Amino acid sequence: xxxxxxxxxxxxxxxxxxxxxxxxxxxxxxxxxxxxxxxxxxxxxxxxxxxxxxxxxxxxxxxxxxxxxxxxxxxxxxxxxxxxxxxxxxxxxxxxxxxxxxxxxxxxxxxxxxxxxxxxxxxxxxxxxxxxxxxxxxxxxxxxxxxxxxxxxxxxxxxxxxxxxxxxxxxxxxxxxxxxxxxxxxxxxxxxxxxxxxxxxxxxxxxxxxxxxxxxxxxxxxxxxxxxxxxxxxxxxxxxxxxxxxxxxxxxxxxxxxxxxxxxxxxx
Ligand SMILES: Nc1ncnc2c1ncn2[C@@H]1O[C@H](COP(=O)(O)OP(=O)(O)OP(=O)(O)O)[C@@H](O)[C@H]1O
Numbered sequence: 596x597x598x599x600x601x602x603x604x605x606x607x608x609x610x611x612x613x614x615x616x617x618x619x620x621x622x623x624x625x626x627x628x629x630x631x632x633x634x635x636x637x638x639x640x641x642x643x644x645x646x647x648x649x650x651x652x653x654x655x656x657x658x659x660x661x662x663x664x665x666x667x668x669x670x671x672x673x674x675x676x677x678x679x680x681x682x683x684x685x686x687x688x689x690x691x692x693x694x695x696x697x698x699x700x701x702x703x704x705x706x707x708x709x710x711x712x713x714x715x716x717x718x719x720x721x722x723x724x725x726x727x728x729x730x731x732x733x734x735x736x737x738x739x740x741x742x743x744x745x746x747x748x749x750x751x752x753x754x755x756x757x758x759x760x761x762x763x764x765x766x767x768x769x770x771x772x773x774x775x776x777x778x779x780x781x782x783x784x785x786x787x788x789x790x791x792x793x794x795x796x797x798x799x800x801x802x803x804x805x806x807x808x809x810x811x812x813x814x815x816x817x818x819x820x821x822x823x824x825x826x827x828x829x830x831x832x833x834x835x836x837x838x839x840x841x842x843x844x845x846x847x848x849x850x851x852x853x854x855x856x857x858x859x860x861x862x863x
Pocket of ligand 1 (some may be wrong): 643646
């Protein structure tokens with residue numbers, strides 16, 4: 596079980612996991628995770644391959660139901676609910692590119708995301724009533740994600756980094772308070788990554804952010820706190836400095852990762 600550090604008098608958690616476990620067949624992949632994420636904090640989830648990071652994201656976003664334990668969003672149980680229900684309750688997750696409609700323009704992609712978040716369900720009159728509102732919100736999002744010049748470009752013709760920006764625009768379109776990003780800078784160059792970290796910081800200002808991340812540059816540049824998952828358990832959940840200095844984390848994960856990154860940087 597992980598240890599929680601919640602200062603007395605701190606705000607109640609926006610997202611909370613209590614004793615969450617997940618089994619696939621006989622194998623317990625998530626082994627009793629407790630986690631409390633505070634409003635507005637940026638949390639990076641790190642750990643070795645196969646440690647259970649994606650499974651944890653899948654549990655939080657409703658793709659899987661936990662085998663046991665509870666997950667709460669603003670004090671309300673979300674475990675066992677469907678992804679779209681959790682989304683409507685204020686948690687939005689980005690998948691790498693897959694939310695994008697390649698043959699729609701940037702603007703149309705954003706407008707679809709807004710309409711979807713408004714709960715538009717194929718009711719023609721509701722659609723018409725919502726359309727002005729959705730157009731306005733989509734225009735605002737275009738500005739926010741810096742793609743105004745690409746308003747009418749088909750999504751498939753955007754650069755990779757622009758597609759990732761659009762993806763984040765789609766993720767925040769519904770105004771969700773909690774945002775889950777899966778390796779947001781994967782596949783980007785070093786300079787693109789640096790700019791993208793600033794971009795993420797800007798567009799998620801005031802929101803609660805959880806990312807799964809392998810790139811330690813992103814982790815240490817973005818996160819207020821880091822959750823280290825090793826073999827289905829959160830072995831540390833603390834500030835970047837504290838996590839870096841944590842002997843157990845060094846031994847289980849970070850020591851080898853940082854050495855690898857330093858070696859790679861020495862070669863380039
Ligand atoms: N649907 C599933 N059915 C069976 N086993 C699964 C399923 N999903 C994940 N696993 C197993 O759970 C373990 C954790 O996988 P997970 O993808 O959560 O790890 P991860 O930390 O995200 O790894 P990576 O960094 O490589 O993406 C792995 O051993 C994986 O094979």
